[in-house]
Amino acid sequence: HVDLVIFCAPKDSEQTQALCAMLRSRIGESARLLCCAGRYVYPLITPLLGNAIQSMIITPFNARELRQKLDELDLGF
Numbered sequence: 001h002v003d004l005v006i007f008c009a010p011k012d013s014e015q016t017q018a019l020c021a022m023l024r025s026r027i028g029e030s031a032r033l034l035c036c037a038g039r040y041v042y043p044l045i046t047p048l049l050g051n052a053i054q055s056m057i058i059t060p061f062n063a064r065e066l067r068q069k070l071d072e073l074d075l076g077f
Contacts, residue, residue, distance in 0.1 A: 002031045004073075006057075006066075009037040013045045034069060036061045 005023055009016040016035070023033060037045060038059045057069055 002027045004032050004034065004070075006034045006036065008061075009035050009045060011038075016045045032073065 005027060007019065007023065010019065016037075020033065020035070034057055035045075036057045036059065057065055
């Protein structure tokens with residue numbers, strides 16, 4: 001059982017979309033996906049992925065930012 005998957009977005013938006021679809025096919029729709037996307041990628045992949053990603057973490061990606069996002073999602077860890 002998976003509650004959360006954190007992944008880094010490839011630079012190419014089509015690869016990011018394919019990665020997201022692959023993750024969804026393996027873990028199902030119930031798990032949350034957190035995508036670590038660079039500022040240059042974010043505007044490109046957001047319209048493509050729609051509701052597939054629950055939240056996005058914009059770089060710079062560091063421990064504080066990850067902790068803040070996990071706290072916002074209230075996952076219990």
